[in-house]
Amino acid sequence: MEDQSCRSVEIDGNSTSNSELDSYDHNSPWALDIGGTLIKLVYFSRKDSSLESVGNSVQVEEVGLVTGSKKYPILDGKLHFAKFQTSKINECLDFIESKLLHGSCCSHQEVSDKKKLLIKATGGGAYKYADLFKEKFGIRLDKEDEMDSLVAGANFLLKAVPCEAFTYMEGRKDFVQIDASDLFPYLLVSIGSGVSMIKVDGDGKFERVSGTSLGGGTLLGMGMLLTNCQSFDEFLELSHKGDNRNIDMLVRDIYGVTGYSKLGLSATTIASSFGKVSFDNKVLKDYKKEDLARSLLRMISNNVAQIAYLNAGHGQLKRIIFGGFFTRGHEYIMETISDGVQYWSKGKAKAMFLRHEGFLGALGAFKSYEKHGLGSLMGHHLTEQSPVASPR
Amino acid sequence: MADLIKNPVDGIKPEIEDRTSTKTEERETEMAPPAAGSSIHRSGSRPQLDLSGAAIQGNFEERDPTILLPNQSDDISHLALDIGGSLIKLVYFSRHENKSAEDKRKRSMKQRFGISNGNRRSYPILGGRLHFVKFETAKINECLDFIKSKQLHCGGMVARCWPTDALSNENVVVKATGGGAYKFTDLFKDRLGVSLDKEDEMDCLVAGANFLLKAIRHEAFTHMEGQKEFVQIDQNDLFPYLLVNIGSGVSMIKVDGDGKFERVSGTNVGGGTYWGLGKLLTQCKSFDELLELSQRGDNRTIDMLVGDIYGGMDYSKIGLSASTIASSFGKTISENKELEDYRPEDISLSLLRMISYNIGQIAYLNALRFGLKRIFFGGFFIRGHAYTMDTISFAVQFWSKGDAKAMFLRHEGFLGALGAFMSYEKHGLDDVMVHQLVERFPMGAPYVGGKIHGPPLGDLNEKISWMEKFVQKGTEIIAPVPMIPPGTTGLGGFEVPLSRGDTLRSDASSLNVGVLHLVPTLDVFPLLADSKMYEPNTIDLSDHGELEYWLTVLSEHLPDLVDKAVASEGGTDDAKRRGDAFSRAFSAHLARLMEEPAAYGKLGLANLLELREECLREFQFNDAYRSIKQRENEASLAVLPDLLMELDSMSEEDKLFTLIEGVLAANIFDWGSRACVDLYHKGTIIEIYRMSRKKMQRPWRVDDFDMFKERMLGLSGKKPPPHKRALLFVDNSGADVVLGMLPLARELLRRGTEVVLVANSLPALNDVTAMELPDIVAEAAKNCDILRRAAEAGGLLVDAMINVQESSKEELPSVPLMVVENGCGSPCIDLRQVSSEVAAAAKDADLVILEGMGRAIHTNFNAKFKCDALKLAMVKNQRLAEKLLKGNIYDCVCRFEPAS
Incomplete structure (x- = not known):
């Protein structure tokens, strides 16, 4: 976890003419992904905001978005990533209350406007906890489809963040540079509480083709x-x-050390997970x-x-x-x-x-704000920075 | 359940097998004189049951006492084993010496039709029975004892000679597969002196599956939402398929043909995983206990459902309902709860769903990958467990979107053992065809369910005691069956209507595996227009209402049948005791079928009626209606000459009509029909016949008489040629055959048509048998030249045959009248499985006449033939008349269908 805990990504606003950024309002947006086990929170802070001080109980990751603005009034800032256990949703609410609502999100003057505040959210909890957010903060969760968000998040990361993808074999991590023009189609396997398998054919073009409850x-x-x-x-x-x-019962437990080579099964292949237990005369504590x-x-x-x-x-x-x-x-x-x-x-x-895999949904939801200025960020807008702050 | 675990004997259920009545043996016994008192037929060539040392093992109060017959041996040819991690599956084949002393008539019949023994084959296939037995591997000694007690290991490959001291034979080799074939090699050598010849597991699985799918009709079935549906698979369209064998692990095998297969995938999450994790998480002591727990479980306390995440809402956009499991065991993520806080039942169910679903999904993905249309699941994990099958089916259905x-x-647990059996060079099953196998469900079947079997019961006395013991203990197998209490004669009676307990049977869905009788002399009736599409049963018993009705009919008829049966054996105490036991055994069958209609495979009325006859035979009621049949034959034969004289005085047209009317009227005599049994109590046979005739009025309910007349007599004087040969499938004894069918046969003979009377091989109700017919014909021939000459020509009057040449000088040669047996012992007939004699006789036939309710209505009403077919019957059941013909009881059917 340490190698991904913090980093910043720099956005170079010069290299594009992005009119969307014009109307970007100065309230920092935030978005939620409320899953069955964890709540993922993504929020943006301007460089001068006070959000960076974070309580001990919350893990926050940050990605700095450093925008140098010449043509457009883009603010420098950072994308923060935080997670909470769904069962401890109150910690999340406290965090939101202290950091986002009363922090930089809204100017203090317009309490009444909060009633109209729409926050993008995805995950099943966006439905389940909609009332809670309404009661507590008077904010409405604007539900974004979970798959839409996942895919949008993944596409964003794969296209915009250099060396986002990597392979991991025998303890070695190899980053893979994926040509954005040769990205699709790919299979996105999202392992949450359960597993969704999504065939992604392009931006917003995808299909959940499979899944499994063993996740x-x-x-x-x-x-x-x-x-x-x-x-x-x-x-x-x-x-x-x-x-x-x-x-586990291995092939060699059944067929001896030579394995069942006729079928291409080596002796150490697992024939049956937990299979050995079924033959032992032992109980759990043994x-x-x-x-x-x-x-x-x-x-x-x-x-x-x-x-x-x-x-x-x-x-x-x-x-x-x-x-x-x-x-x-x-x-x-x-x-x-x-x-x-x-x-x-x-x-x-x-x-x-x-590298940002836990936050695909939240990132996608965040990305779904129509005019947040991240809509068409390309890889060259973002540069990696050394860690800005250590979480927790 | 706890008892089950503690008690080592309990896991073993006696496999009840029928060793007194098989087709093959029937061929032998039928040669005995018809009414030889109450003596029990036993072919001398068969080994007798050795009861010395018989003992019931264990406590009598147990659910299924194991009965050991240590000195009983059988004529076993082959034995093969599949020794798995948890179960030992044993398949053995017992065959009979083919010594049946054929009588002259039968031999001449065979010569006439050109049948040689063992037709079509280079070496004769002998009839016999294939038995399926299971033991728990942990109790391997019981298996060894079983093999030893039946001397199965001595039969092995030492062909026919197995001296009693064969135990010392060093060279006996038994085919075996499964991991245990390696592990227990020494044990088998030490205890039995046999060497296990290891066969490759996959080879065996595939060979076993191919055999079952090709040789057994309705072997495969689908299981959706608790509903079984049997699937008939065209042998020519079987390959390729995916065979998923769920053992400890899971193998997925793509099968392209016999011996042609490839293991394409598998998963390590299998039966061993379920049992292993289940053991750790629930402390269950046995696989079955774990399965049983799951039955009472609620996985919602363990699994995280889509609804849990979405606050009770569906995620319908991607087709997930609120009750879909999003994450197996996802709800057990809780820092406050421990294992003890969860119900073992819930854990078991959650595990079961997780693993079954996963296997179904991976299997489907592999089938898709190779473009396979069929996926068969087998292996010990399934065990006929409804929920497991449902879950797997659901997964396949869901992921394939119904494709x-x-x-x-049905024999899923026995694939490996069967395959090992097939690996013997001459196992006798090489080319077994579907039509040569008859599956029988002996007496104990409803009790033992699909569970593990133990040593079989052979002796009648053992069967009766076993039955009585069950009743005393009130074993709760039985569903609420709409039946009157049988209340039969003597010996404690049988008053308690069996009722289902509060709990669901653990094997609520288990399928019974019967004994497969291999009857090589059976054939498909060659005149069926389309034998592949042929379905014998007219009524669909998968309709629950129909099933309930017919089970009730059979149940209500039972007391009367038992009375007849007991009387037929002289009404002795022994007969009463057997009668009671029969009544219990058959009631148990009915109850089991009411509870689980698919327990014995695809169920039709024909099977039900045959089951009853088989059950009677099992308790050695070989001919319950013997005396009634005799009485009625005599009474009818007495009035036959008058009837014939009357007929001969008529015009051609009137005669034909009178003959057909006579067949229909005489068909009223049927002891299988409740309504008719009531009639019997009101008048004599002749009175009823006259009354029946008088009542008949055309048009009949189905009336193709004019069409038939046209075929027989032609239009406007142009006389059509007579049929060359007619097969008459006759029904009841007495007036039915004597006053109905015989005069019709005589008329056909007179017109120059050869007549073959086709009758039952074995008694069923008051149906006339092929064995009885020659005597009846001989008696009738005494007063009728036409019949006499035809019977002589057909070899029916054996004594007269000597003079055939002489007499032919004096008289014009007649076309022959012949009698052949149909291969059945049931009131119905499944034309896919008839005797080879009938099949041979059918070669030159161009007219088939089916008579009576069983053969022309219950079965074959919709059958189409290649030749002219006439179906004649009186409907003696109000409901059937309404449902099938929109008519009433005593309505008549005269259906004529020209060659198609």
Whole structure:
């Protein structure tokens, strides 16, 4: 997570004539993605705003948008990314109240206008918590379609941010420069609580072709039941130290060390996840938590990879890009997914990841403000900067 | 459930098999004199049941006591095993010596029709039975005991000779597949002295699946929202298909033909995952317990649904309903709750859905990838479990947007074992055709359900005690069946209407796997216009109302049938006891079918009626209506000469009409019809016949008589040529055959048409059998030259045959009158499975006459033939008359369909 925690992206406003930016109002916009497990918040702050001071409990990431304005009155600023647990939505509300509503978002003078305030939001929670936002702040959540937002976010990142995509194999991260003109079609696999698989053919042109309910929610939910861990990070920590061979039934457990070579199955291929447990005369506490975590992680990652590969139609889609909060910066997850894609495609396909993957939806929702000035930012508007501030 | 786990014997359910009445054996027994008292037919060539040392194992109070017959052996040819991680599947084949002493008549019939034994094949296929048995791998000793007790391992490949000390035979080789074939090699060597010959698992799976799909009609079925629908697959259009075998892991195999296949994919999330995770999360002790838990679960407490995320709303834009699972186990992300806070039932259900759905999805994606139209799911994970099948079906349906359907196999657990069996060089099943297999569901089937079987019961006495034990314990298998309490004779009776308990049966959807009887002499009736499209049953029992009605009819008829059956065996205490047991066993079948109409495969009225006859035979009521039939034959034969004289005095036209009317009128005598049974109590056979005749008025409900007359007599004096040969499928004994069909046959003979009387191989109700007909014809021939000469020509009057040459000098040679058996023991007839004699006789036939409700209405009413066909019957059931003909009881059907 550390390598993505903070960075800034510079926008060079000179290199385009973007009339949309003219009418950009000075109230910093913000947008929400309220998922089943996490709330993702993206907001913009001007350079001079006071938003940068952030409470300890909230993780905020920032991307600076440094606009040098000659022709147009574009403000320099930063895109901030924050996340909260959905179950602790009050922390999110507090944050919004203190930082956005009473911070820079609206000028203090027009409290009555707040009633008319529309905030872009996506994710299922945008429906579920609409009333809550209305009661609490008198703001209306303007629901953006989840898939629209995801795709818009991904397209924006892939086109506008250099080296946004990377592969992760054997502990090594390789950034991939994708030619924006050769981007489509690709398969976007968003691993949230569940998994959505979206075939993206262009801006606003996409189709949800598949999905699976075995996703991040399964990993963490089952992980908590099996290992008593309290957080995703703790679960992943456990999985690092585990050995799934004590849990899974491997091909060699059935056919011996030579494997079932006739079918191209090597001895170490997992024949049945948790299969060994079914033959043991043991109970949950007899197993090492680490082993259980590892086995579960491999099961889910491998499964997502397989279904994604099958949906990519064996090369018809050029790239499979994995996003969503559960892959985010977790090397071991990325590695097992990459292994899975490698295995099922017999090495022909590679899994790719996005650096801002957890915020695709929020970014897409944010991008849907009609005149926020980011609409047609191109790669050359944004430059990477060294970290501005360390989160938490 | 707890009991089930503790008790090692409980998992084993006796497999009840029928060893007293198989087609093959029937061929032998039918040669016995018809009314040889109450003695039990047993072919001398068959091994007798050895009851010495028989013992019921375990506690009698258990649900299914295991009965061991340690010294019983069978004539086993082959045995094959599939030793999986959790279950051992065993397939064995018992065959009979083909020693049936054929009588002269039958031999001459075979010569006449040019049938040689073992037709078409280089070596004769012998009839026999294919048995399917399951054991838990953890209790492998029970399996070994079973094999030992039946000396299955001795039959092996040592062909016919297995001396009693065959245990010392070192070279016995048994085909086996599955992981355990390696693991237990030594055990089998030590305990049984046999070597396991390992067969490749995939090879076996594919061979097994191909065999089942080709050889068994309605082997495959779809399962959507709890509804099973059997699918008939055209053998020529079977390949390619995707076979998904769900064991511990999942293999997906693309099958292109026999022995041609490729493992194209698979997943490590399979049955082992369900069981493994289930064990960790619920502390269940067995797979079945885990499955049963799921039945009472509610996955909404575990899974995050689309509705949970969208606040109860659908995400309809992408086709997700509020109840779609967005994230399996997504709701268990909670820092405050622990495993103990969740219900094991809910966890089990959530796991089951997750894994089934995932398998369905990956299977569909692979089918799509290779353009395969059919996906068959098999393997131990499914176990006939309704929810599992529904979930897989749903996944396939959902992702394919309805284009693809998941299919399941009735014998799904036995693919590997069957395949191993097929790997014997001469397993006798090479070219088994669909029409040669008859599946039978013996007595215990409704109780054992689709569960694990144990040693079979063979002895009649064992069957009865077993039945009685079940009743005493009030085993709660039974659905609320609309039946009157059978209340039969003696011995404690049977008053308690069985009722369903509060809980759903754990195997609510399980399918019973019967014993497959291989009857190589069965054939497809060659005169069917389109045997592929042919469906014997007229009434669709998948209509619940119909099913309920017919089950009720059968149930109501039961007491009367039991009375007849007991009386036919002299009304002894033994007969009463058997009668009670039969009544219970058959009621149990009915109840099981009411509860689960598809339990025995695709159900038709023909199957139901045959089941009843089989069940009777199982309790050794070989001919319940024997004395009634005799009495009625005698009474009818007494008045036949008068009738013939009357007929001969008529004009051609009047005669033909009177003959057809006579057939219809005589068809009123039917002990299978409730209404007719009531009639019997009111008058003598002749009185009823006269009354019936008087009442008949044209036009009949279906009246093609004029068309038939035109074919027979022609228009305006131009006489058409007579038919060359007519097959007359006869119905009941007594007046029906003697006063109805025989005069019609005589008229055809007189006109120069050869006549073949086709009758049942085995008794069914009061239907006349092929064995009884020659005597009836002989008796009738005493007073009729036409019949006598034709019977002589047809070899029916054996004694007279010696003088054939002599007599032919004096008289003009007659066309022959012949009798052949139809291969059935049921009041109905499925023309896809008739005796090879009928098939051969049909070669030169250009007229088929089907008579009676069972053969012309319940079945074959809509059958189309290549030749002229006449269907004659009186409808003796009000509801049937209304539904099918929009008429009334006693309405008549005379349907003539010229060659199509």
